Amino acid sequence: MDAVPAPDQTPVRRGRPGYDRDRMLEIAVQVFIEQGYDATSVASLAERLGLSKSALYHHFSSKEELLEVALDEALGGLEGVLADAGGRSARERLEHVLHGAVLVLVDKLAYVTLLLRVRGNSEVERAALERRRAFDRRVTALVRAAQDEGTVRSDIDPSVATRLLFGMVNSIVEWYRPSGGEGGADLARVVLAVALGGLADETG
Amino acid sequence: MDAVPAPDQTPVRRGRPGYDRDRMLEIAVQVFIEQGYDATSVASLAERLGLSKSALYHHFSSKEELLEVALDEALGGLEGVLADAGGRSARERLEHVLHGAVLVLVDKLAYVTLLLRVRGNSEVERAALERRRAFDRRVTALVRAAQDEGTVRSDIDPSVATRLLFGMVNSIVEWYRPSGGEGGADLARVVLAVALGGLADETG
DNA sequence: GTCTATACACAGATAGAC
DNA sequence: GTCTATCTGTGTATAGAC
Known part of the structure; x- marks a missing residue:
């Protein structure tokens, strides 16, 4: 409503001695x-x-407000990946989501790490868990669609497949540490290769 | 000091009203x-x-003694899987370890769940983390050996491969709930299939 | 916006009766 | 082996001065 557009959402950022x-x-x-x-x-x-x-x-x-804002940051990032999941086939959209999830995880490593440790111990935590579950449901639907089009093996329950996939992806927070360069994109490629192609040597 | 040998370590187990x-x-x-x-x-x-x-x-x-005993139960189970990892090729031994880890995880679900949430917040937790790391190192050596014999793809760092593998396996504690029957063995088969063969439809 | 001081509840752990 | 009562430290959060 102001004629002059603000450069960003931050009101002014006037705190010099302290923190924002x-x-x-x-x-x-x-x-x-x-x-x-x-x-x-x-x-x-x-x-x-x-x-x-x-x-x-x-x-x-409160201490819990810190948690709430942090969890929202992580969840917003993950939900954004689903929002712009372009791609023609379900398989392509699934690959896009997996790839994007790894990038978000690396980009917002600390926030996602915190999110993944939440166990539902308070209202704030339970709300975060529910948003995670909604994310999971949408990915599961994607896996099911890929099975229907014949690009993902159909002998595994789509919900189990999704959980194993994201079990692998989420575990990255346990060991990945940024090292400069485009580490996230490299890692995403490796994860996609293992998740879809498996660890066995295909030339063997 | 007593002439009569005790049947086991437990003194007598005389508590009727309470718990052992x-x-x-x-x-x-x-x-x-x-x-x-x-x-x-x-x-x-x-x-x-x-x-x-x-x-x-x-x-x-103390509260911490409860934690310590519980973590030992989980770690003992996992280490046992490595101890009897028979099999001729490294690939076979690796499959044996993965399969066995899933079984232990399902069999001692609560104890392993607790172990996987430990973050090194005390001496007891740090000791448990160190035992976990030792387990990881031995599995990583197995992955490397399988790469050397040509049965596991060599384009992925063995340490990354191990972490992704166990990321998938360990995530099972987040959602698996016993349902009677031989659920653990079924699950282990699925995990092995996805880990080694990948999710893509091989007939596609 | 930052501080010291403090309110009040609950933590882990112990004493000692039964 | 279980209880009630209690010790002592620390938890989150607030009051009010500067």
Whole structure:
């Protein structure tokens, strides 16, 4: 409604001595991953940020709000992959989703890591789990469509296949560490090769 | 010091009204999985067991001892699979290990689930992680050997291949629920098929 | 926006009666 | 072997000064 378009959503970003919310969130998520969300005290968060607890509470109303915003970041990224799943055949769309999921996972590594550790211990966590399940259901439908068109083997239940696929993809957060370059794209290629072609030597 | 040999390590097992350690552990692990280890209070454990906290402390000296015994159960099972990995070729031994890992995972589902959620937050957790890493190293050596004999594709780093394989296998704890019958063996066959042959329809 | 001080609940663990 | 009562530390969150 303003005549002058804002360059981005951020109001002004006037905090010089302290943190803005994004930077605080980034560090908090890192601590959550290192120590576990439940095991992380607000005191230890504040210490890591070089702030007092009160200053932290000035930016976020609770420890759980930090979690909620972080989970939304991860879920938004994954849902975006489904949103622009172009491709003619179901197989192509499935490959696009798998490839994109790996890229999001690498790009938002910490946020997705946190998401994958959520167990439904609170309302915020349960809502995140439900969004994950919705994502899963849409991928499962894609696998089923690929089976119907004959491009994915039909002797495996599509729901089991999806879970094994994403079990493989999601496990990347356990060991992948960025190393510069286009590591994410390389990794996505390897994952697609193993997921669709298997580990056996096809020349054997 | 006693002339009469005991039938096993258990002193006598004279507790009728209460629990023996194994049964208490089983229930405690279930609660740890539902609520998360850190988020589970000793009070809530006691409540679930229908005991007071003090009674629980009579059987286990700390909450962490419960965790330690549970992790040992899971790790012992996995290490056992490596111990009796027969088979002539590396490929056969690798298949044996994958198959056996799935069976252990299904058989000791709760214990392995707990193990896979450990993040190194204490000495006990770090020791468990180290045993997991040792297991991984031995599997990675097996993958490398299979690559050398030409039965596993060589265009993928053996360490990455191992991690993707066990990412798939380990993710089973997220969704598999026993349903009677020989579900574990069926599941192991599916996992082997996907891991080695891939999801693509080979007739396409 | 940051601080110190503090409220109040609950954590893990223990004492000691029965 | 189980209980009630309690110790001591730490948890999340807030009050109010600067």
